Amino acid sequence: MSDNDDHKAMLTRRTAMLSAGGGTVFSILAARLYYLQVTRSQDYQALSENNRFNYKITLPSRGAIRDRFGEDIAVNKQNYRVLIVPEQVDDLHETLNAIGGVIELSDSQKNRIVQDSRRHARFVPVVVDGFLSWEEFTRVNLRLPDLPGVVPDVGERRYYPSGDEFSHILGFVGRAGPGDIKEDDDPMLLQPTFYIGKTGVEAAVDKTLRGASGELKVEVNARGRIVREFPNPETQAQSGQDVWLTINKTMQSKAAELFGEESGGAAVMDVQTGEVHTLISMPGFDNNLFVSGLTQSDMDRMNSDEKRPQFNKVIGGGYPPASTFKMTVMLAALESGLIDPAETVYCNSRYPLGNRVFNCWKRRGGGHGAMNMFNALKHSCDIYFYDIIRKVGMDKLRETALRLGLGQVFDLGISGQINGIVPDDAWKRGQLGEPWRTGDSLNASIGQGFVLVTPLQLAVMTARIANGAKSVSPYLVIKDKAPQFPDLGFNPEHLAFIQSAMRAVTEEPGGTAYAPNALGLRGLEMAGKTGTGQVRGISAAERATRIRNNRELPWKLRDHSIFVGYAPFDAPRYSVGVIVEHGGSGAKKAPAIARGLLRYALQKDGLIPFDKGEG
Amino acid sequence: MIKSALIKLYDINWLLAVMVGLIGLVGVFMIYAATGGVWSAGAKQHFLRLIFAGGLMIVVALCDIRIWYALAYPIFALSLLLLAGVDFFGVTINGSERWIDLGPVRLQPSELMKLGLVMALARFYHDIANWRISHITGLIGALLMVAIPAQFVLRQPDLGTTLLLAATGVGMIFLAGVNWRIIAGGIVSAMIAVPLFFRFGLKPYQQSRILTLLNPERDPTGASYHITQSKIALGSGGISGKGFMNGTQRQLAYVPENRTDFIFTVIGEEFGLIGGLTTMALYAGVIGLCFWLSVQCKNFFSRLLVMGLSITFALYVFINMAMVMGIAPVVGVPLPLISYGGTVMLAVMFGFGLILSAYVHRDVDLPRSGRGVGL
Numbered sequence: 001m002s003d004n005d006d007h008k009a010m011l012t013r014r015t016a017m018l019s020a021g022g023g024t025v026f027s028i029l030a031a032r033l034y035y036l037q038v039t040r041s042q043d044y045q046a047l048s049e050n051n052r053f054n055y056k057i058t059l060p061s062r063g064a065i066r067d068r069f070g071e072d073i074a075v076n077k078q079n080y081r082v083l084i085v086p087e088q089v090d091d092l093h094e095t096l097n098a099i100g101g102v103i104e105l106s107d108s109q110k111n112r113i114v115q116d117s118r119r120h121a122r123f124v125p126v127v128v129d130g131f132l133s134w135e136e137f138t139r140v141n142l143r144l145p146d147l148p149g150v151v152p153d154v155g156e157r158r159y160y161p162s163g164d165e166f167s168h169i170l171g172f173v174g175r176a177g178p179g180d181i182k183e184d185d186d187p188m189l190l191q192p193t194f195y196i197g198k199t200g201v202e203a204a205v206d207k208t209l210r211g212a213s214g215e216l217k218v219e220v221n222a223r224g225r226i227v228r229e230f231p232n233p234e235t236q237a238q239s240g241q242d243v244w245l246t247i248n249k250t251m252q253s254k255a256a257e258l259f260g261e262e263s264g265g266a267a268v269m270d271v272q273t274g275e276v277h278t279l280i281s282m283p284g285f286d287n288n289l290f291v292s293g294l295t296q297s298d299m300d301r302m303n304s305d306e307k308r309p310q311f312n313k314v315i316g317g318g319y320p321p322a323s324t325f326k327m328t329v330m331l332a333a334l335e336s337g338l339i340d341p342a343e344t345v346y347c348n349s350r351y352p353l354g355n356r357v358f359n360c361w362k363r364r365g366g367g368h369g370a371m372n373m374f375n376a377l378k379h380s381c382d383i384y385f386y387d388i389i390r391k392v393g394m395d396k397l398r399e400t401a402l403r404l405g406l407g408q409v410f411d412l413g414i415s416g417q418i419n420g421i422v423p424d425d426a427w428k429r430g431q432l433g434e435p436w437r438t439g440d441s442l443n444a445s446i447g448q449g450f451v452l453v454t455p456l457q458l459a460v461m462t463a464r465i466a467n468g469a470k471s472v473s474p475y476l477v478i479k480d481k482a483p484q485f486p487d488l489g490f491n492p493e494h495l496a497f498i499q500s501a502m503r504a505v506t507e508e509p510g511g512t513a514y515a516p517n518a519l520g521l522r523g524l525e526m527a528g529k530t531g532t533g534q535v536r537g538i539s540a541a542e543r544a545t546r547i548r549n550n551r552e553l554p555w556k557l558r559d560h561s562i563f564v565g566y567a568p569f570d571a572p573r574y575s576v577g578v579i580v581e582h583g584g585s586g587a588k589k590a591p592a593i594a595r596g597l598l599r600y601a602l603q604k605d606g607l608i609p610f611d612k613g614e615g
Numbered sequence: 616m617i618k619s620a621l622i623k624l625y626d627i628n629w630l631l632a633v634m635v636g637l638i639g640l641v642g643v644f645m646i647y648a649a650t651g652g653v654w655s656a657g658a659k660q661h662f663l664r665l666i667f668a669g670g671l672m673i674v675v676a677l678c679d680i681r682i683w684y685a686l687a688y689p690i691f692a693l694s695l696l697l698l699a700g701v702d703f704f705g706v707t708i709n710g711s712e713r714w715i716d717l718g719p720v721r722l723q724p725s726e727l728m729k730l731g732l733v734m735a736l737a738r739f740y741h742d743i744a745n746w747r748i749s750h751i752t753g754l755i756g757a758l759l760m761v762a763i764p765a766q767f768v769l770r771q772p773d774l775g776t777t778l779l780l781a782a783t784g785v786g787m788i789f790l791a792g793v794n795w796r797i798i799a800g801g802i803v804s805a806m807i808a809v810p811l812f813f814r815f816g817l818k819p820y821q822q823s824r825i826l827t828l829l830n831p832e833r834d835p836t837g838a839s840y841h842i843t844q845s846k847i848a849l850g851s852g853g854i855s856g857k858g859f860m861n862g863t864q865r866q867l868a869y870v871p872e873n874r875t876d877f878i879f880t881v882i883g884e885e886f887g888l889i890g891g892l893t894t895m896a897l898y899a900g901v902i903g904l905c906f907w908l909s910v911q912c913k914n915f916f917s918r919l920l921v922m923g924l925s926i927t928f929a930l931y932v933f934i935n936m937a938m939v940m941g942i943a944p945v946v947g948v949p950l951p952l953i954s955y956g957g958t959v960m961l962a963v964m965f966g967f968g969l970i971l972s973a974y975v976h977r978d979v980d981l982p983r984s985g986r987g988v989g990l
Contacts (some may be wrong), residue, residue, distance in 0.1 A: 018790070033895075038853070045850045045851045045853070
């Protein structure tokens with residue numbers, strides 16, 4: 001009994017001890033609370049403010065791209081979009097289905113949204129549809145109460161008013177990819193609605209167009225979601241600068257119109273300053289499609305088109321220059337001093353070399369007959385050039401071609417240019433492992449065989465001949481100071497001779513591109529040269545019977561129609577290079593486009609008033 | 616002498632029942648605030664649970680203490696079984712296996728164990744002879760009863776509950792009357808064992824939380840984020856607080872898990888020092904009252920049972936508050952009756968039911984079977 005009583009007393013004592021201990025702990029906790037909430041309260045209140053405020057990047061407007069007269073080529077358009085904040089959505093799939101009932105939403109779009117939402121923190125908005133019509137946008141707004149976590153938003157998007165005509169040189173904008181982000185640590189690139197130039201001029205002058213981001217003080221919660229904004233004019237985003245191109249927008253449109261359904265490329269440039277007035281590759285594509293995200297069907301359509309709309313032919317397409325190369329051969333011959341231009345070569349349409357026979361394009365009537373240099377260009381006689389290239393040699397021709405601007409790329413700023421090919425022995429050994437043969441020279445002398453040029457290179461070549469051998473180079477973005485071009489050092493008399501022969505091609509009866517009053521502008525003459533780029537080998541059997549007419553051939557096998565020219569003849573201002581892919585014989589499609597472009601350039605220039613000039 | 620249910624109902628210590636209910640209601644309001652004023656985001660459930668658990672508490676209180684005495688070992692054994700079951704059928708939440716999935720019900724066996732251990736220890740000391748309490752056999756028996764469930768809980772891993780079980784066990788061994796020499800020995804061996812346990816017995820994240828407590832600037836966004844943010848919430852509350860539903864830290868969701876373990880930060884931010892101290896006073900009142908109730912009981916089992924349950928409850932409160940105020944590591948212990956959470960609410964109210972039952976049946980004579988020494 002007493003044992004248990006003692007024990008109970010002990011238990012009571014120890015209970016009292018624990019009570020004292022508990023009281024002590026409560027006192028310590030109360031003291032701590034007092035310390036936090038009274039003594040240090042000021043500090044913690046300050047920290048609490050820090051916690052709440054944050055700075056958010058605001059995005060600048062992208063600069064516009066304008067043509068040489070200030071016409072809009074690339075602008076920003078108000079853009080209606082719908083975003084979704086995964087954090088605020090109970091069931092993403094269900095919400096997407098609900099949105100799908102209001103605006104069109106494909107399964108692949110839904111998948112993309114789900115993937116995007118996984119890639120970022122859950123408070124980062126994901127773009128559901130970045131390009132809504134006003135009507136769709138209002139529909140979404142009406143349904144908002146039923147769509148928690150769905151945020152309508154008005155922003156800016158890039159818009160190309162003439163997307164089809166500027167597709168290749170302008171390029172397009174898009175979201176920065178992992179590669180862009182690695183190269184450029186600008187935090188704007190990480191923003192989901194920020195676009196950078198991906199190709200063309202948009203990419204070339206991206207830094208100028210981009211502008212600088214601003215800063216916006218915002219109140220945020222712990223998940224980073226913005227609760228309130230505090231705009232400050234001093235830290236606003238700085239809009240990007242506008243960029244002016246040397247391009248003439250209406251002429252670019254004119255070029256597209258002249259090409260019609262044809263495929264090819266054309267370049268028009270100022271022979272004195274190098275400003276490119278037209279640079280077009282046809283057919284184009286609407287680069288607005290790339291901004292809003294290309295659909296699979298758009299992509300398929302582009303990829304299956306045999307005219308390859310995505311391919312920038314005017315600077316990236318290598319074509320045989322064909323007879324337009326003959327001026328270069330002439331210049332090489334004259335400069336070498338080995339050829340007397342008055343001396344004639346007899347053309348009976350056949351030129352045997354070893355056991356091979358090289359033909360002239362003119363077989364009817366037994367060839368051109370006796371040809372001097374002037375007439376050889378005017379009538380585009382192949383036999384004459386076969387003959388003189390054997391005396392001049394390939395080295396001299398190659399050197400001349402390079403000086404005239406072939407075989408090289410220019411400082412356009414945009415990517416996609418190719419060098420083309422100006423071949424020689426070393427090139428052939430390097431590429432094919434075979435030595436250069438005389439037959440190769442013969443082919444080269446009429447711009448066939450291994451020689452490849454781009455339409456732009458043809459325009460440059462023509463410009464350098466027309467301007468008296470100034471090494472003019474083309475450029476696209478207007479510069480503060482007109483560039484100076486050194487002289488190429490050709491004999492001016494030689495050039496004058498070539499110029500007069502080119503004039504005969506277009507302005508004299510018998511010229512391969514003769515048309516009465518070729519420019520259609522009273523009192524102004526032009527000069528030029530046709531070319532027919534062969535894309536198929538003609539078999540001996542076919543040659544023996546009858547060479548098939550271009551119209552009988554499938555499109556892919558038809559000849560390229562090529563033309564170079566400049567105008568006005570007596571005071572050269574514009575040069576043009578045109579290639580119409582599989583356009584048939586040189587004298588048809590390309591000259592028509594070139595004439596139209598030169599005429600339009602002169603009219604637009606103010607040299608010839610529209611109302612008076614037409615003749 | 617068998618009392619009728621009505622008399623028993625009258626005999627219940629209603630002061631304790633009301634204070635417990637009051638704390639529960641504080642929980643309802645604070646969960647309402649923590650969830651941004653959405654009644655159905657926790658506050659409603661908490662309220663319904665409080666009513667249900669309150670009913671359970673009364674029912675438990677009305678059951679004869681001898682029933683609970685008889686059930687002490689079976690409940691302990693069941694808890695142990697379920698704890699072992701977590702190893703096999705456990706559901707992982709926040710990286711810890713703490714739940715057992717019984718179809719529609721998810722049970723936290725560690726909560727049941729808190730009751731089971733106290734009941735079992737109370738019965739153990741009630742049954743054995745007093746001389747055995749400080750004897751090696753009694754010591755080993757008691758220590759095993761604490762250590763076996765504790766190591767299961769530690770493996771889940773749930774450091775908070777492990778500490779709670781261990782501390783409750785130690786408290787009851789102390790109360791049972793272990794002599795001072797053994798207590799001194801225990802303190803010395805703990806001083807040696809704790810560093811070893813820290814080094815080898817804890818997971819890296821648990822170590823990191825303790826290290827962060829010692830130096831909060833160690834990692835401001837990682838482990839110490841909880842502590843720093845909760846101190847900012849409390850500190851910015853000042854003396855009178857920012858007002859109900861006006862806490863910016865709370866509104867902007869800077870304090871993580873503020874509906875559950877960190878709910879005291881909402882009280883501190885919105886009601887300031889006044890609200891914090893009032894809450895503490897309520898808890899102190901409940902604990903003090905329970906201590907007093909224990910002394911009223913005639914039998915040894917009831918006294919130990921009430922004390923053990925009170926100690927568990929007090930430890931919950933102490934560890935949670937110390938954690939929130941940045942003077943104890945973040946171990947994941949809720950503030951009982953206020954934090955959102957079903958099993959804890961049920962377990963705690965069951966515990967108060969047992970305390971009330973002990974008090975209602977305070978005069979019941981429960982013979983000690985210990986070696987012929989009758990009561």
